[in-house]
Amino acid sequence: MSQSVELDARPLIDLPQEFLFEGTVVRKSTGQYWVTGETEFAGGALVACSLTNLLRKQLVYPIADPTSWRPHVLAVKEIRLVDPVAIGDRVRFLPAGPGRGQIQEVLPRRSKLSRRAAGAQPLEQVIVANADQVVVVFAAAQPAVRWNLIDRYLVSTEACKLPALLCFTKLDLVKEEDFRAELEPYRFCGYRILLTSSTQQVGIEELRQALRGKLSALVGPSGVGKTTLLNVLEPGLGQRVREISKITGKGRHTTSSLEMFSLTGGGFLVDSPGMREYGLWNVDPNQLASLFPEMRPYLGGCRFGASCRHNKEPGCAVKKAMEEGAIHPRRYQSWLRLASSLRET
Numbered sequence: 001m002s003q004s005v006e007l008d009a010r011p012l013i014d015l016p017q018e019f020l021f022e023g024t025v026v027r028k029s030t031g032q033y034w035v036t037g038e039t040e041f042a043g044g045a046l047v048a049c050s051l052t053n054l055l056r057k058q059l060v061y062p063i064a065d066p067t068s069w070r071p072h073v074l075a076v077k078e079i080r081l082v083d084p085v086a087i088g089d090r091v092r093f094l095p096a097g098p099g100r101g102q103i104q105e106v107l108p109r110r111s112k113l114s115r116r117a118a119g120a121q122p123l124e125q126v127i128v129a130n131a132d133q134v135v136v137v138f139a140a141a142q143p144a145v146r147w148n149l150i151d152r153y154l155v156s157t158e159a160c161k162l163p164a165l166l167c168f169t170k171l172d173l174v175k176e177e178d179f180r181a182e183l184e185p186y187r188f189c190g191y192r193i194l195l196t197s198s199t200q201q202v203g204i205e206e207l208r209q210a211l212r213g214k215l216s217a218l219v220g221p222s223g224v225g226k227t228t229l230l231n232v233l234e235p236g237l238g239q240r241v242r243e244i245s246k247i248t249g250k251g252r253h254t255t256s257s258l259e260m261f262s263l264t265g266g267g268f269l270v271d272s273p274g275m276r277e278y279g280l281w282n283v284d285p286n287q288l289a290s291l292f293p294e295m296r297p298y299l300g301g302c303r304f305g306a307s308c309r310h311n312k313e314p315g316c317a318v319k320k321a322m323e324e325g326a327i328h329p330r331r332y333q334s335w336l337r338l339a340s341s342l343r344e345t
């Protein structure tokens with residue numbers, strides 16, 4: 001047995017730490033991960049990494065813990081992942097020649113933004129690991145705002161316990177006062193809202209400030225003027241992001257290719273493109289109401305307690321709050337729709 005094979009066969013936990021380097025995954029496409037080499041090994045350049053067999057097996061087999069490299073296959077509770085390594089992950093890698101490495105370990109995540117991957121099987125897709133915030137980008141008009149979809153994204157950020165920033169483009173196409181009034185339910189919930197216009201250079205500096213020093217995940221449908229907005233934010237940034245999105249739109253699991261972009265003013269941005277359907281991950285229909293901040297104060301007050309579906313049940317505190325104007329009817333309808341779609345899956 002050659003030395004390298006022997007090394008591979010050893011339990012990784014016994015590997016002396018000095019063999020391993022740490023870095024952040026800043027780009028990935030199927031089976032290949034680019035890690036920043038913050039060490040003398042790579043001199044700050046990117047290291048193209050593959051995965052160890054053990055990590056790769058997690059693509060196929062159920063595992064106990066997505067951050068674990070130990071191949072315990074749990075038959076009891078199947079947790080399936082599209083990919084054990086996400087953009088933004090801190091990893092330990094073993095050098096494998098100039099500019100190359102092999103990821104041995106994914107370090108514990110501070111946060112993760114996950115969605116349910118497309119397809120019939122329940123698979124978790126971690127879009128970004130260790131993000132500080134999620135920027136939900138929609139147009140104020142053209143296309144018309146899909147409030148239900150905004151709520152879906154917000155539920156996903158609530159489920160991931162990540163702060164959300166609601167960013168609207170094309171402010172110049174609407175009457176600002178009226179539009180601000182439409183956003184009142186979100187302001188009430190405490191969501192931060194940013195109104196921008198790329199053509200009139202409105203809200204750009206504010207957005208720059210909001211992104212500074214943070215790792216931000218961008219979500220939202222296509223056609224809302226995101227590319228233009230990013231180009232105004234930083235010359236060429238929109239094009240660079242769109243190039244990656246083009247590659248990403250193909251393939252079955254749409255975010256098979258992703259990149260983290262660094263911002264001139266400090267901070268990083270990851271776009272999550274090509275999502276026709278934003279599937280919610282790890283959201284239980286019975287817990288959904290607690291992911292609507294304005295519903296939380298009423299959840300203990302229903303006559304049927306925790307079994308109340310807040311729909312046609314008598315003595316429902318949530319319904320009463322909606323009728324009395326404390327919960328916006330549009331948000332309530334959105335909640336109803338999401339709850340029933342979650343019950344179907």
Ligand code: ZN
Nearest residue numbers: 302308310316
């Ligand atoms: Zn109720």
